[in-house]
Amino acid sequence: MKFLHAADIHLDSPLAGLMARAEPLRDDLRACTRRAFAAMIDLAIAEDVAFVIIAGDLYDGDWKDFSTGLFFAEQMKRLAPRPCFLLRGNHDAQSLITKRLPAPPNVREFSSRRCETFRLPEFGVALHGHSFPERAVPEDLSKDYPDPLPGMLNIGVLHTSGDDPGEHATYAPCTPQALRDKGYDYWALGHIHLRQVLHERPWIVFPGNLQGRHARETGAKGCTLVTVEEGRITAVEHRSVDCLRWASLAVDATGAEEAALVDRVGAAVTAALAAAEGRALLARLTITGETPLHALLPDRHDDIAAWCANAAIEAEGHLWLEKIKLHTSPPRAVDAGALAPLRAAFLAALEDEALRQDLLSDLAAVRGKVPAPGRAALDLPDDVLALARLADEAWDAVEAAIAQERA
DSSP states (O other): OEEEEEOOOOBTOOOOOOOGGGGGGHHHHHHHHHHHHHHHHHHHHHTTOSEEEEESOSBSSSOSSTHHHHHHHHHHHHHTTSOEEEEOOSSSOTTTOOOOOOOOTTEEEOOSSSOEEEEETTTTEEEEEOOOSSSOOOSOGGGGSOOOOTTSEEEEEEEOOTTOOTTSOOOSOOOHHHHHHHTOSEEEEESOSSOEEEETTTEEEEOOOSSOOSTTSBSOOEEEEEEEETTEEEEEEEEEOOSEEEEEEEEEOTTOOHHHHHHHHHHHHHHHHHTTTTOEEEEEEEEEEEOTTTTTGGGOHHHHHHHHHHHHHHTTOOEEEEEEEEEEEOOOOSOTTTTHHHHHHHHHGGGOHHHHHHHHHHHHHHHHHSOHHHHTTOOOOOSHHHHHHHHHHHHHHHHHHHHHHHO
């Protein structure tokens, strides 16, 4: 017997903004969460799973229209007669979804009032889960999950930040030790978008989200296929179902003239496409290092994007850029030691609180003058900590100007 564990599908949620040259991809961007979900149903059918578990955040929030719910119903009809066990998370909590359609006959939704148990005696399986009644659930829901049913494979379904939320908000926090102590065979978790196996035997698994939605969600995305033999879990495997994949491209431009930089960008694109398993890539490109091109690169974003597109064509793949980030510096034509006192004074000035606030106000004013569609591409600091990074870049510009004056 096999079952499929997925979470954080966020049907019909938009992908974070891409550069304007991604326009030809717009239809794919709108449909990618649906395509990933349909691919998951294809996988469930191909593997002939006994059932599917969705551990929260099937939806990204209230439906914009009924097409979201109708798409889900269509996919459940394809899955039938296999049941789908649905748990609500923080994005699709009971209180957030105002539009309603009758639940498909094969969908069994866990109660949001208490922990509910569903039994599948034909497979010797018991599933325990508690849906989110509200978006914010600060308490540990797992404490009220029942003891395992004797003689059955017990699966706990839970939407939780665990004990290390990272970039995710804290919801229904719990510890892996507490989950292990419950005595279940498998914990089907949701909420954390990075695939993580917190423990084996008993298995405690975040499958990650089904489709990466922004530049921080890189790499393969999908669901977890679990194999059970004679009442014991014998295999827990990740299966990719994403249709578009995010990648982070890092290129070191140290010492590079234009031809060398084109080659290095091309090599990074080729390697990323080779790792994408035939999928189109959505990429953030970061260029670093000391290069004589430093002063020229800020005005050559179109050129850099074209280098990436050309490399993708050569590799017989497709790539679109979300953003180009430049963290280069000019070659050090001036003795850094000789400028050390000046650099120290330059950076020390930022310790003045009044000056820092003036700088942040000026940057906010600049940001406000940029039309709304372009603000997402800005990389301007909006807090004191981020000013430190800007200070290093500003000093690089000062050093470059001094070097040019001395040349």
